[in-house]
Amino acid sequence: MQRFDKIIPREASASLKYDGRLETFGTNDVMPMWVADMDFAVPDAVADALQARASHPIYGYSMAPESLYQALIDWLLTKHQWPVKREWIVLTPGVVPSLNLVVAALTAENAGLIVQPPVYFPFLSIAENQHRRLIENPLILQDDGLGNLHYQMDLLQLDACAxxxxxxxxxxxxxxxxxxxxxxxxxxxxxxxxxHGLIILADEIHSDLVYPNAQHHTLSRLAFEDAPSSSSKDAPHAIITAVSPSKTFNIPGLGLSALIVPDATYRQTIQSHLTKLAFAVTNPFSMIAFEAAYRGGADWLNELMAYLQTTRDEAISFIHAHIPKINAVCPQGTYLLWLDCRKLNLNDEALTLFFVQEAQLGLSSGAMFGRGGEGFMRMNIGTPRANVMAALKRLKSALS
Ligand SMILES: Cc1ncc(COP(=O)(O)O)c(C=O)c1O
Known part of the structure; x- marks a missing residue:
């Protein structure tokens, strides 16, 4: 048995995914495959470091040691060939707060924000939260007629709305x-x-979770390569990147992330907004886990991706073979499976109810992700493979 096959009960651990089922789905009787954390134990390096820190009985305000910054710099260089300078790094208490922060700090009231739906739903609320204008550049869904679905950016429409x-x-x-x-x-x-002089805020939280045959390219690194002399100052500097070990190593509850901001003026503006909002990074456990994950998690991550790849492939084969009314978009990265349920001809409320009541599955409704998400459901496959296959069997029986 592989380590990722182990079923670890998470009920009564104040887990949003498990203990939040009643509130979200109206019942505890669903297999939870919604919020994006995984049902796997973290790398030993992380658990050991946290336990060692916990054994020191004082949990005071903490400050990130230089070794933490170095661990991130080393990770980004080794994993993504991205040479990041120490002074570019701004630590933040999570990626979603960081996205709101950057928008508030670097754009004016009522400024236009482009998003590419269907997209992680907090992207859609940032405009409203920060009193900015939401501009949609929907992804294009292509179907090759053989059941293979593929998303692309609409660059023509982007050029127009930029x-x-x-x-x-x-x-x-x-x-x-x-x-x-x-x-x-x-x-x-x-x-x-x-x-068009656009600032790009790149959320690269999923960048370590990429399957073979695909390669993540850090946008900021590409921009530097594109303008090596930096003569056109705007090209590389107008990119702010959010990174975090939280999805990669399954520590999202600990809430620590980083913004990489090469431009000094943007960085100062962001820093002063952080200060104004009294956002401080002081939790000792989040720092310990962050550094330990980046220093000692690489082998665990390789095993994880191999495991997830097999799960992904088995799940998609099962769907193709046994659930003809549903199609799955094969993800090149992330542990999220995007299910095309449009052939069921149900509106979004009815679709969610079908999953909850008939299949006893708690998934995320595609409609939450904005335009183009209608008729889809997002299934989190970051769980032992036996759970994923059991869920798909439930879905098959519910439909037959
Ligand atoms: C694209 C993206 N950004 C950010 C987050 C959440 O980040 P955090 O928990 O650090 O706010 C998620 C979580 O699913 C995500 O998918």
């Missing part, structure tokens, strides 16, 4: 559709951003 925007929020890799953007796609996006 004229009225100040900032583009990029999800790379993309949640929920699982795309890992090609270098050419990102270069085209960069060219459009440069032409």
């Amino acid at each position: 004229k009225e925007a100040s900032l583009l929020m990029l999800c790379s890799p993309h949640n929920p559709v699982g795309r890992v953007w090609l270098k050419e796609e990102l270069l085209a996006l960069l060219a459009i951003a440069k032409k």
Whole structure:
């Protein structure tokens, strides 16, 4: 048995995914495959470091040691060939707060924010939260007629709507559709951003969770390569990247992330907003886990990706063979499976009810992810494979 096959009960651990079922689905009687954390134990390096810290009985305000910054720098260089300077790093208490922070700090009231739906739903609320204008650049869904679904960016429409925007929020890799953007796609996006003077806020939280045959390209690194002399100052500097070990190593509850901001003026503006909002990073456990994960988690991550790949492939084969009314978009990254349920001809409320009441499955409704998400459901497969296959069997029986 592989370590990821182990079923670890999570009920009564104040887990949102498990203990939040009644509130979210109206019943505890669903297999929870919604909120994006995994049902796997963290790498030993992380658990050991946390236990060692817990054995010291004082949990005072903490400050991030230089070794933590170095662990992140080393990870980004080794994993993504991205040379990041120490002074570019701004620690933040989570990626979603960081996205709100950057928008508030770097754009004016009523400025246009471009998002690419269907997309991680907090992207859609940032405009409203921060009193900015939401501009949609929906992804294009292509169907090759053989059942293979593929999402692409609509670069023509992006070029048109970029004229009225100040900032583009990029999800790379993309949640929920699982795309890992090609270098050419990102270069085209960069060219459009440069032409219109757009700031790009790249959420790269899923960048370590990429399957073989796909490669994540850090947008900021591509921009530097594109403008090595930095003569056109705007190209590399107008990119702010959010990274975090939280999805990669399954520690999202600990809430620590980083913004990588090469431009000194943007960085100061972001820092002063952090101070104004009294956002402080002081939790000793989040720091210990962050550093331990980046230093000691690489082998665990390789095993995880191999495990998830097999789960992904078995799940998709099962769906193709046994659930003809549902199709799955094969993710190139993330542990999220985007299910096309449009053939069921149910509206979004009825679709969620069908999953909950007939199949006893708690998934995320595609409609939450905005335009283009209607008729889809997002299934979290970051759980022992036996759970994923049991869930699909429930779905098959509910439909037959
Ligand atoms: C694209 C994306 N960004 C951010 C987050 C959440 O980040 P955090 O928990 O650090 O706010 C998620 C979680 O699913 C996500 O998918």
